[in-house]
Amino acid sequence: MSGQGRSGGRPTLEEVAVRAGVGRGTVSRVINGSSKVSEHTRAVVEAAVAELGYVPNRAARALAANRTDAIALVIPEPEARFFAEPYFSDVVRGVGATLAETDVQLVLTLAGGERERRRLAQYLSGHRVDGVLLVSVHAGDPLPELLAELGIPAVISGRRSADETLPCVDSDNLAGAAGAVRHLLGRGRRAVATITGPLDVYGAQCRLDGYRQALAAAGHPVDELLIAPGDFTEEGGRRAMRELLERRPALDAVFAASDVMAAGARLELRAAGRRIPQDVALVGFDDSVVARHMDPPLTSVRQPIEEMGRTMARVLLERIAGGPADAAVVLPTELVVRESS
Amino acid sequence: MSGQGRSGGRPTLEEVAVRAGVGRGTVSRVINGSSKVSEHTRAVVEAAVAELGYVPNRAARALAANRTDAIALVIPEPEARFFAEPYFSDVVRGVGATLAETDVQLVLTLAGGERERRRLAQYLSGHRVDGVLLVSVHAGDPLPELLAELGIPAVISGRRSADETLPCVDSDNLAGAAGAVRHLLGRGRRAVATITGPLDVYGAQCRLDGYRQALAAAGHPVDELLIAPGDFTEEGGRRAMRELLERRPALDAVFAASDVMAAGARLELRAAGRRIPQDVALVGFDDSVVARHMDPPLTSVRQPIEEMGRTMARVLLERIAGGPADAAVVLPTELVVRESS
DNA sequence: GACGCCGATGGGAGCGCTCCCACACTGTGG
DNA sequence: CCACAGTGTGGGAGCGCTCCCATCGGCGTC
Numbered sequence: 001m002s003g004q005g006r007s008g009g010r011p012t013l014e015e016v017a018v019r020a021g022v023g024r025g026t027v028s029r030v031i032n033g034s035s036k037v038s039e040h041t042r043a044v045v046e047a048a049v050a051e052l053g054y055v056p057n058r059a060a061r062a063l064a065a066n067r068t069d070a071i072a073l074v075i076p077e078p079e080a081r082f083f084a085e086p087y088f089s090d091v092v093r094g095v096g097a098t099l100a101e102t103d104v105q106l107v108l109t110l111a112g113g114e115r116e117r118r119r120l121a122q123y124l125s126g127h128r129v130d131g132v133l134l135v136s137v138h139a140g141d142p143l144p145e146l147l148a149e150l151g152i153p154a155v156i157s158g159r160r161s162a163d164e165t166l167p168c169v170d171s172d173n174l175a176g177a178a179g180a181v182r183h184l185l186g187r188g189r190r191a192v193a194t195i196t197g198p199l200d201v202y203g204a205q206c207r208l209d210g211y212r213q214a215l216a217a218a219g220h221p222v223d224e225l226l227i228a229p230g231d232f233t234e235e236g237g238r239r240a241m242r243e244l245l246e247r248r249p250a251l252d253a254v255f256a257a258s259d260v261m262a263a264g265a266r267l268e269l270r271a272a273g274r275r276i277p278q279d280v281a282l283v284g285f286d287d288s289v290v291a292r293h294m295d296p297p298l299t300s301v302r303q304p305i306e307e308m309g310r311t312m313a314r315v316l317l318e319r320i321a322g323g324p325a326d327a328a329v330v331l332p333t334e335l336v337v338r339e340s341s
Numbered sequence: 342m343s344g345q346g347r348s349g350g351r352p353t354l355e356e357v358a359v360r361a362g363v364g365r366g367t368v369s370r371v372i373n374g375s376s377k378v379s380e381h382t383r384a385v386v387e388a389a390v391a392e393l394g395y396v397p398n399r400a401a402r403a404l405a406a407n408r409t410d411a412i413a414l415v416i417p418e419p420e421a422r423f424f425a426e427p428y429f430s431d432v433v434r435g436v437g438a439t440l441a442e443t444d445v446q447l448v449l450t451l452a453g454g455e456r457e458r459r460r461l462a463q464y465l466s467g468h469r470v471d472g473v474l475l476v477s478v479h480a481g482d483p484l485p486e487l488l489a490e491l492g493i494p495a496v497i498s499g500r501r502s503a504d505e506t507l508p509c510v511d512s513d514n515l516a517g518a519a520g521a522v523r524h525l526l527g528r529g530r531r532a533v534a535t536i537t538g539p540l541d542v543y544g545a546q547c548r549l550d551g552y553r554q555a556l557a558a559a560g561h562p563v564d565e566l567l568i569a570p571g572d573f574t575e576e577g578g579r580r581a582m583r584e585l586l587e588r589r590p591a592l593d594a595v596f597a598a599s600d601v602m603a604a605g606a607r608l609e610l611r612a613a614g615r616r617i618p619q620d621v622a623l624v625g626f627d628d629s630v631v632a633r634h635m636d637p638p639l640t641s642v643r644q645p646i647e648e649m650g651r652t653m654a655r656v657l658l659e660r661i662a663g664g665p666a667d668a669a670v671v672l673p674t675e676l677v678v679r680e681s682s
Numbered sequence: 683g684a685c686g687c688c689g690a691t692g693g694g695a696g697c698g699c700t701c702c703c704a705c706a707c708t709g710t711g712g
Numbered sequence: 713c714c715a716c717a718g719t720g721t722g723g724g725a726g727c728g729c730t731c732c733c734a735t736c737g738g739c740g741t742c
Binding site for chain 3 (some may be wrong): 353354365366369372373397400401406407
């Protein structure tokens with residue numbers, strides 16, 4: 001912080017070299033912690049670095065080394081609203097935690113409409129980041145292919161299908177859903193309904209599969225009329241619940257594939273005079289703020305979002321380094337039992 | 342996307358120049374949309390750019406021009422949890438919206454513990470960003486001074502005191518709080534209590550001032566025993582509410598300086614057998630997810646967070662450009678009336 | 683005692699851009 | 713007809729680093 005500057009600017013590698021009485025190459029080696037530098041020289045250089053308060057110039061480094069030491073996190077704007085809550089900040093926190101150990105910076109990119117999407121493509125072709133973190137990509141999204149073409153490493157969360165081509169990090173949607181349903185059955189519920197997410201989203205499909213498997217494993221036949229499609233929105237949840245109550249008035253439990261839909265379902269159940277959990281038990285998915293503050297507090301399946309962020313970043317860094325990285329990581333979920341079930 | 346590359350890499354300025362049959366300087370001028378280039382030459386160059394799919398190399402540009410075209414958004418990690426909800430993503434969305442028009446990238450920085458803080462200082466001294474967006478800075482934080490010393494433009498949201506030295510963008514905490522209290526009085530409430538935030542946070546102080554002013558303006562004396570200190574946490578809200586009920590059992594309304602504290606207060610009111618809003622009306626601040634999903638839904642003061650983000654970015658860009666920028670922007674809040682009052 | 687080898691080091695050659703000075707050229711006024 | 717602005721334009725000189733090759737001792741070897 002003391003104003004060292006001989007000529008105004010921050011010190012350069014060259015100046016450190018002069019100060020330490022060595023060559024540029026040597027200082028560079030020390031800075032990059034690499035290869036063969038004698039114990040003594042290293043000490044001298046480090047002293048000079050400290051004295052001058054030298055900090056390498058990122059742009060120069062990027063230019064010379066042809067890497068940016070930056071990765072991008074692409075946020076699909078439109079959805080952002082939905083999973084805004086803890087999701088967004090938790091992912092960022094996780095990613096940040098992994099990156100904190102390194103010298104890699106996190107660039108945030110909002111890719112909403114067609115237009116932003118195009119800009120993003122431009123942006124990425126500019127080779128402005130070493131890698132990309134993708135979150136919740138839709139089936140038809142061209143971005144993954146573009147990245148592959150450009151040879152930019154990428155990691156995805158929320159795989160697009162069972163055979164995702166990109167390395168991906170997901171939570172165990174199937175097991176989480178199955179656990180929730182098992183929990184309901186375990187509490188003596190007989191007619192367990194489910195409100196699904198949009199089934200073209202792979203994760204939503206998995207949750208439905210989990211529902212089916214849990215039922216099957218318990219020897220219950222699956223009643224298709226107990227399955228209602230939702231779309232991850234509150235309104236969608238209400239609609240689905242209404243439908244279910246009409247078709248199967250005797251249901252005594254509902255597993256909603258998201259907390260927000262559960263919130264919608266709750267309103268509808270109230271309106272129909274059903275008490276939660278006495279008449280109908282309700283379980284959600286995500287363990288979001290909504291779940292904790294619902295009345296009654298909602299039992300929900302928690303995803304380790306922050307850890308997913310950490311893992312995504314780790315896998316991407318490995319990928320960038322060229323090392324062998326996991327192609328798919330699935331992290332366990334956890335059922336958080338509250339008063340709604 | 343077609344593999345132009347003569348030698349593999351992406352095309353450079355030089356190559357565009359050759360293709361267009363002009364000099365490097367001219368292409369640079371066209372790219373930067375600047376100064377005097379003849380109509381004809383511009384067209385030729387633009388054609389060459391399009392044909393080659395040229396995208397400028399950000400690192401080279403940064404090195405040569407000594408600017409990075411990047412700004413940092415510093416997130417104070419520890420608090421992140423609290424105002425995680427919409428706040429974080431809304432700010433980012435706003436900032437992103439402003440930045441979308443430009444070629445500036447958003448770098449996210451988590452500055453939590455002492456250690457990260459130090460890293461951040463290092464980072465910023467590396468001149469790695471053109472400007473910094475600060476959110477919710479504590480009174481004793483050294484960061485603003487560091488930035489001033491380094492001559493890095495910064496904009497703050499959540500000013501530290503009435504005479505903030507940095508340009509800042511805030512919502513009108515005082516008016517928002519006053520409006521909430523006026524609303525309660527307007528509904529015939531007589532004994533309006535308040536749960537404050539930590540008073541060393543300027544915004545929290547403003548909300549308390551707003552409470553006082555509204556009372557005063559309505560000709561009510563301020564009863565100091567109706568004021569209980571909180572800390573923006575749910576537990577703090579509970580504690581404060583307990584205190585209030587003990588001291589002033591006859592209170593019939595509570596203005597909490599945050600939704601989360603209101604959530605805590607609600608639990609305590611329930612436990613004490615008070616009905617909301619029949620016995621006690623409750624109003625929060627932030628209009629977070631919690632407010633919408635509380636039972637009953639919470640009346641709350643909404644801050645235009647996304648717009649704050651947009652404005653912060655705009656002011657910072659002006660600052661960076663060297664133009665005259667607003668020193669302080671205060672955006673209006675809005676009372677969202679729901680069933681709790 | 684000359685040779686070869688290896689770890690440690692110095693420094694040239696860029697990386698792709700911006701900046702800016704110098705150099706046409708075209709007009710205009712004296 | 714020449715001097716003199718005023719436009720456009722070309723291209724040299726870096727920006728601060730990394731890469732890599734040449735160099736230099738010191739030491740074991742035949």
